Amino acid sequence: MQMTITEKILAAHCGKKEIKPGELINAKLDLVLANDITAPISIKEFRAAGSKKVFDADRIALIPDHFAPNKDIASAEQCNMLRQFSREHDLSLYFEVGRMGVEHALLPEQGIVVPGDVVIGADSHTCTYGGLGAFSTGVGSTDVAAAMITGEAWFKVPESMKFIYKGKLGKWVGGKDIILRTIGDIGVDGALYRAMEFTGEVIKKLPMYGRLTICNMAIEAGGKNGIIEPDEITEKYVSKRARRKYKFYKSDKKANYIDVREYDLTGMEPQIACPHLPENVKPVSQLAAINIDQSVVGSCTNGRIEDMREAAKVIKGHKVHPYVRMIVIPATQEIYKLCIKEGLVDVFIDAGAAFSTPTCGPCLGGHMGILASGERAIATTNRNFVGRMGHPKSEVYLSNPAIAAASAVLGRIGRPEELK
Amino acid sequence: MKFKAKTWKFGADVDTDAIVPARYLNTSDPKELAKHCMEDSTNPDFMKKMTTGDIIVAEKNFGCGSSREHAPIAIKAAGVSCVVAKSFARIFYRNCFNMGLPIFESVEAVDGIKEGDQIEVDADAGVIRNLTSNKTFTVAPVPPFMQELIAAGGLMAYTKKKAGL
Numbered sequence: 001m002q003m004t005i006t007e008k009i010l011a012a013h014c015g016k017k018e019i020k021p022g023e024l025i026n027a028k029l030d031l032v033l034a035n036d037i038t039a040p041i042s043i044k045e046f047r048a049a050g051s052k053k054v055f056d057a058d059r060i061a062l063i064p065d066h067f068a069p070n071k072d073i074a075s076a077e078q079c080n081m082l083r084q085f086s087r088e089h090d091l092s093l094y095f096e097v098g099r100m101g102v103e104h105a106l107l108p109e110q111g112i113v114v115p116g117d118v119v120i121g122a123d124s125h126t127c128t129y130g131g132l133g134a135f136s137t138g139v140g141s142t143d144v145a146a147a148m149i150t151g152e153a154w155f156k157v158p159e160s161m162k163f164i165y166k167g168k169l170g171k172w173v174g175g176k177d178i179i180l181r182t183i184g185d186i187g188v189d190g191a192l193y194r195a196m197e198f199t200g201e202v203i204k205k206l207p208m209y210g211r212l213t214i215c216n217m218a219i220e221a222g223g224k225n226g227i228i229e230p231d232e233i234t235e236k237y238v239s240k241r242a243r244r245k246y247k248f249y250k251s252d253k254k255a256n257y258i259d260v261r262e263y264d265l266t267g268m269e270p271q272i273a274c275p276h277l278p279e280n281v282k283p284v285s286q287l288a289a290i291n292i293d294q295s296v297v298g299s300c301t302n303g304r305i306e307d308m309r310e311a312a313k314v315i316k317g318h319k320v321h322p323y324v325r326m327i328v329i330p331a332t333q334e335i336y337k338l339c340i341k342e343g344l345v346d347v348f349i350d351a352g353a354a355f356s357t358p359t360c361g362p363c364l365g366g367h368m369g370i371l372a373s374g375e376r377a378i379a380t381t382n383r384n385f386v387g388r389m390g391h392p393k394s395e396v397y398l399s400n401p402a403i404a405a406a407s408a409v410l411g412r413i414g415r416p417e418e419l420k
Numbered sequence: 421m422k423f424k425a426k427t428w429k430f431g432a433d434v435d436t437d438a439i440v441p442a443r444y445l446n447t448s449d450p451k452e453l454a455k456h457c458m459e460d461s462t463n464p465d466f467m468k469k470m471t472t473g474d475i476i477v478a479e480k481n482f483g484c485g486s487s488r489e490h491a492p493i494a495i496k497a498a499g500v501s502c503v504v505a506k507s508f509a510r511i512f513y514r515n516c517f518n519m520g521l522p523i524f525e526s527v528e529a530v531d532g533i534k535e536g537d538q539i540e541v542d543a544d545a546g547v548i549r550n551l552t553s554n555k556t557f558t559v560a561p562v563p564p565f566m567q568e569l570i571a572a573g574g575l576m577a578y579t580k581k582k583a584g585l
Contacts, residue, residue, distance in 0.1 A: 024565050037445045041489055044448070049576050050585045067446055074446035124487040124511060140489035140515035141448075146579040154565065188433050189481035193510050222484060224510055277433060364442040364486070385437040385485060387460040392441075 002252035033121030045145035055151030101332025104300035111241030130215035133230030165202035167266030175210030180271035184281025192222035295408035302380035303331030321411030326353035421543035435485035450497035472499035483512025529557035
């Protein structure tokens with residue numbers, strides 16, 4: 001039987017040779033993940049079940065990244081639950097403030113998730129690791145509680161959709177623009193319950209950070225997982241990081257797809273998702289009249305070193321507009337250090353931007369950059385729902401890092417080419 | 421399982437940030453979360469207006485966005501008896517079965533219910549009756565495995581049994 005990469009990975013994890021979409025399976029998990037918002041419920045459920053032992057102390061990652069460094073007493077209590085549980089169970093993958101990073105940037109960077117894995121996380125952007133050629137998907141806290149006990153999770157094998165990207169990407173156009181264009185095309189439930197497989201000549205040339213950005217936002221189209229076939233680019237990225245053995249899976253030539261979509265990306269402008277849904281996508285040139293109060297560069301979507309470099313390259317030698325706050329948040333400590341080493345921190349601070357320790361922070365309206373009523377932000381984050389970055393009457397536009405940086409200087413949505 | 425109550429209607433793509441905004445996620449206490457249920461939705465005063473047992477009726481893709489189980493927890497703790505929608509976002513759907521918020525999929529029912537209508541959801545018969553307009557609609561059947569989960573008392577009860585706890 002011909003199978004997709006998603007079907008092959010799932011089959012290998014439930015001890016079957018073949019599986020079909022719609023089939024219900026119980027899969028062995030390579031990693032189980034939760035953060036300071038979702039883990040407290042998992043921990044309570046784990047304890048309430050009377051469980052004394054986790055299935056594997058080296059395969060449960062607890063990462064306080066959302067409201068950490070602790071933003072208030074209630075958040076401190078939640079983070080402390082993760083800390084105490086990790087000590088109690090000797091979890092090797094608990095990351096304390098100072099060592100932690102935004103979970104979906106941290107785990108691939110540290111080689112803790114690898115190609116061929118099956119991963120669940122109580123965070124919807126767990127689908128990021130599809131960029132490495134892993135099956136990973138977001139679940140709720142109760143699923144994580146059960147998985148911490150059994151090391152397994154049930155899945156309905158998803159139908160797969162194939163997205164083929166052709167052509168040549170223009171300057172300042174990357175993974176973020178590709179996924180926004182796609183979500184704009186199919187809508188926020190266009191891939192509901194499905195696997196989104198990204199392929200084509202553009203993807204084959206796309207560096208790992210762009211692939212992670214694309215898969216990160218599969219959930220924004222309702223997808224169960226996003227995935228990209230691993231190749232030489234993957235090998236180069238993981239070979240020096242992987243803490244476990246990894247395996248490359250590839251889709252069979254005649255595998256079944258419920259839908260195949262082709263995009264020619266030649267000449268595509270940077271894409272922006274307008275309030276209040278990630279599917280409200282427009283090319284940047286149509287939004288030049290939109291003033292902004294804040295620009296955020298960071299998050300699990302665009303907080304990697306290449307994103308920092310892109311924003312720094314645009315803003316170097318310029319000043320953030322007097323009416324704008326620019327907040328730059330590298331996603332991990334390693335990225336933070338590279339920003340110092342490469343002089344990017346100087347570039348941002350000289351431009352008048354704030355530079356922060358890793359946190360999810362403003363992306364979900366937690367802290368470190370909350371919007372007031374009537375304020376508007378451009379952000380490299382992943383969601384622009386009502387109230388997502390603060391007041392329910394604030395607005396968020398989603399973009400790539402170059403556009404967020406250029407807009408910070410212009411005081412309105414704009415492109416790097418407009419900077420003098 | 422039968423629910424008979426007044427309905428509150430919501431549009432398409434109600435996200436979990438609208439159901440319970442992230443600014444309140446520094447706790448997982450159901451009562452605290454319930455206070456803010458639907459606060460950033462099109463009906464921000466939902467909690468002031470609703471009465472225990474009321475039913476939420478929504479268009480497609482209810483519960484999209486974040487995986488926060490706080491969303492179904494807030495709805496359940498608010499006293500909402502069940503949610504009927506044209507479709508549910510995947511993680512929200514899974515969470516509801518895991519933590520025990522009854523949900524039902526029916527395109528025709530959503531189209532045939534106006535806000536404030538009295539309805540009766542009869543889960544066993546697989547029908548929704550609009551008592552205000554006197555019409556009956558079919559509910560999409562619950563997949564067998566999900567029925568098994570419900571019968572076991574939710575995912576944790578199912579897991580306990582499996583793990584011999």
